[in-house]
Amino acid sequence: MKDLKLAVIYYSATGTNYQLAQWAAEAAKNNGVGEVKVLKVKELAPEQAIAENKDWKKHVEATKNVPEVSLDDLEWADAIIFSTPTRYGNLPSQLQQFIDTTGGLWFSGKLANKVVSAMTSASNPHGGQETTLMSLYKTMHHWGAIIAAPGYTDKAIFEGGGNPYGVSVTAGEDLKDTTKNAVAHQVKRTLQIGGWVKKGLSE
Amino acid sequence: MKDLKLAVIYYSATGTNYQLAQWAAEAAKNNGVGEVKVLKVKELAPEQAIAENKDWKKHVEATKNVPEVSLDDLEWADAIIFSTPTRYGNLPSQLQQFIDTTGGLWFSGKLANKVVSAMTSASNPHGGQETTLMSLYKTMHHWGAIIAAPGYTDKAIFEGGGNPYGVSVTAGEDLKDTTKNAVAHQVKRTLQIGGWVKKGLSE
Amino acid sequence: MKDLKLAVIYYSATGTNYQLAQWAAEAAKNNGVGEVKVLKVKELAPEQAIAENKDWKKHVEATKNVPEVSLDDLEWADAIIFSTPTRYGNLPSQLQQFIDTTGGLWFSGKLANKVVSAMTSASNPHGGQETTLMSLYKTMHHWGAIIAAPGYTDKAIFEGGGNPYGVSVTAGEDLKDTTKNAVAHQVKRTLQIGGWVKKGLSE
Amino acid sequence: MKDLKLAVIYYSATGTNYQLAQWAAEAAKNNGVGEVKVLKVKELAPEQAIAENKDWKKHVEATKNVPEVSLDDLEWADAIIFSTPTRYGNLPSQLQQFIDTTGGLWFSGKLANKVVSAMTSASNPHGGQETTLMSLYKTMHHWGAIIAAPGYTDKAIFEGGGNPYGVSVTAGEDLKDTTKNAVAHQVKRTLQIGGWVKKGLSE
Numbered sequence: 001m002k003d004l005k006l007a008v009i010y011y012s013a014t015g016t017n018y019q020l021a022q023w024a025a026e027a028a029k030n031n032g033v034g035e036v037k038v039l040k041v042k043e044l045a046p047e048q049a050i051a052e053n054k055d056w057k058k059h060v061e062a063t064k065n066v067p068e069v070s071l072d073d074l075e076w077a078d079a080i081i082f083s084t085p086t087r088y089g090n091l092p093s094q095l096q097q098f099i100d101t102t103g104g105l106w107f108s109g110k111l112a113n114k115v116v117s118a119m120t121s122a123s124n125p126h127g128g129q130e131t132t133l134m135s136l137y138k139t140m141h142h143w144g145a146i147i148a149a150p151g152y153t154d155k156a157i158f159e160g161g162g163n164p165y166g167v168s169v170t171a172g173e174d175l176k177d178t179t180k181n182a183v184a185h186q187v188k189r190t191l192q193i194g195g196w197v198k199k200g201l202s203e
Numbered sequence: 204m205k206d207l208k209l210a211v212i213y214y215s216a217t218g219t220n221y222q223l224a225q226w227a228a229e230a231a232k233n234n235g236v237g238e239v240k241v242l243k244v245k246e247l248a249p250e251q252a253i254a255e256n257k258d259w260k261k262h263v264e265a266t267k268n269v270p271e272v273s274l275d276d277l278e279w280a281d282a283i284i285f286s287t288p289t290r291y292g293n294l295p296s297q298l299q300q301f302i303d304t305t306g307g308l309w310f311s312g313k314l315a316n317k318v319v320s321a322m323t324s325a326s327n328p329h330g331g332q333e334t335t336l337m338s339l340y341k342t343m344h345h346w347g348a349i350i351a352a353p354g355y356t357d358k359a360i361f362e363g364g365g366n367p368y369g370v371s372v373t374a375g376e377d378l379k380d381t382t383k384n385a386v387a388h389q390v391k392r393t394l395q396i397g398g399w400v401k402k403g404l405s406e
Numbered sequence: 407m408k409d410l411k412l413a414v415i416y417y418s419a420t421g422t423n424y425q426l427a428q429w430a431a432e433a434a435k436n437n438g439v440g441e442v443k444v445l446k447v448k449e450l451a452p453e454q455a456i457a458e459n460k461d462w463k464k465h466v467e468a469t470k471n472v473p474e475v476s477l478d479d480l481e482w483a484d485a486i487i488f489s490t491p492t493r494y495g496n497l498p499s500q501l502q503q504f505i506d507t508t509g510g511l512w513f514s515g516k517l518a519n520k521v522v523s524a525m526t527s528a529s530n531p532h533g534g535q536e537t538t539l540m541s542l543y544k545t546m547h548h549w550g551a552i553i554a555a556p557g558y559t560d561k562a563i564f565e566g567g568g569n570p571y572g573v574s575v576t577a578g579e580d581l582k583d584t585t586k587n588a589v590a591h592q593v594k595r596t597l598q599i600g601g602w603v604k605k606g607l608s609e
Numbered sequence: 610m611k612d613l614k615l616a617v618i619y620y621s622a623t624g625t626n627y628q629l630a631q632w633a634a635e636a637a638k639n640n641g642v643g644e645v646k647v648l649k650v651k652e653l654a655p656e657q658a659i660a661e662n663k664d665w666k667k668h669v670e671a672t673k674n675v676p677e678v679s680l681d682d683l684e685w686a687d688a689i690i691f692s693t694p695t696r697y698g699n700l701p702s703q704l705q706q707f708i709d710t711t712g713g714l715w716f717s718g719k720l721a722n723k724v725v726s727a728m729t730s731a732s733n734p735h736g737g738q739e740t741t742l743m744s745l746y747k748t749m750h751h752w753g754a755i756i757a758a759p760g761y762t763d764k765a766i767f768e769g770g771g772n773p774y775g776v777s778v779t780a781g782e783d784l785k786d787t788t789k790n791a792v793a794h795q796v797k798r799t800l801q802i803g804g805w806v807k808k809g810l811s812e
Binding site: 087141 | 450493494497502503512527534537546548549
């Protein structure tokens, strides 16, 4: 795992998925990942919309130094963890927009065999957490990525809400230690499978 | 709504979805439905499997007088509310088996324009509640049914867990008043849309 | 149906979904719809990306006078038909971006009871046509919209590819009469259910 | 790959998915798989229903010597390829019933890290091929399986219908060489990833 490269790609308006992404990066380091990058997708919302929402504005400012994800980052990564809020059961346009620009990489086969899992949040306990992850995983199938969903491969998943597709939370609630533990397990699993795949690809 | 016929079709191993079905029937009566039938799908599990699980056995005995749903019931109903546990994000084979027998009705167009919504349960808070409802709604599209998911059309939905696809619960936890209220709203909405469709079809 | 208002909302890069949208509007008029508007979602792609793709540029110019959809249009419409290409099994960011701006309407309950169906295209025969429609319908459940998928309610659906979720085509192939007929049936059905719902809501 | 064990698990009423399963086994042998078993799921339909359908009866008789899949086979396999017709966008109850019996294996963690992909058929060109594979893959996430969907990792996928989730066909049409080639690629890819995972697990 020492040479594995992990991209944690997130979109966050008010900080929930940024926190999940931070925890993912921390867990990756604890697992001895080679390199890890935390990367935000480009904001599309007009400045005025952001300015009218105090929490959104505050978060944008607080993360202004987080680098924006590029196509090069996708090519660079062996494994990817996405973290994204729902938008009515689908991905936010900010993340979708980034995904829409990957046609060139896709066409040249450079997205195949990325090992991927994802985390999410919604405003309600059952507000699209499961369906949003399903939407992202559909796209991963198109890429030829290898999905490393956590399933129920550790008790941390049960304790963190029991979402087998990926860690999910209710936005606005305090993020708990049980969530952090579930993130840690999901990351560990993604890296482990990523390591197997990377080794296989190199032989 | 006074001439509207509602079928509440459920599968339940240990009682959660039976309780939801009962609440749905009660709500339907409170809304002045014409007729309502609570109907279970046929059990497929071998007797031995049931006998080995005390709660399952108890529930089977407690509901032995609930009529099994037939194809005639489907034809009879103007509106249908399903209640079903998840099986790894999909429908239990007991319910799927019933659905698999509807080919003749489907072919003759008799399933079109049924107004439908669904409720569900899983063992974990995020254990397939959303994805199971999505699986059932896929089938409803094939039928030409009209899906009356609750969305967020009443505050009872937010208070009952905020699942816009249908009421969902964690099995084994106490079913709460907020859940019962959410069921009542979902039923009211399904009947209302069912009434509009029935009236439209009769003109 | 004479007072029913239909919005045909589409995104199209090179014309396939624009054609489907045109056919939908034509069918709506043939069915005596009250009013119909064909509306495009705002383009997000940078001008350079468009300029580098001859077909895309040509289509943008050819449709420069088609009005862009606004939130007022959503509020105005009784029924909505979406037409959109896939992006790896999900919605293009252009359409997602428009959907992401509907929070205010959603919160005030103004998206509930819209009667909706959708059409789609992909580059391959099985390139996400079904999954893209499922993604859009998930969002419709969140809105509290009423989905009027065609199912198999007319032989035109079988002849047009047999997609029960909505008309779908392979982009780049000639659009056929059988497709046009399937669009006509889907529109007729959406308007019919839209009429029932509108009447019900007014009583 | 020489020690890799592959289970090809299928349900077939009239032979389409049996043919796909046979092709998968042939491809696995051509790729030097260690062992491969072609296994059918138990039929649930009553004898009378089968007797009334000449093609179904003929197929049941023709495959009476194909062994039925058991839980031991699941435990034995390193990789699994499923082949199944759609039932209104979901799995047939026959396959669902088998899946429903895996709770014990799941609970003891023995389904985790199986490398899985799937193939399907429907009566119409867009009759649930994509959504059926999505339903099965949801279950695989619950298992903690690793999904090796083909994506667009070879031109055989484009030529075989371009379904990135898995090979899919229209039942009743002649199965083509392009389909066989797509099956061969999907199998090769599943085995390759299966080999990487098996090696990783053994270290």
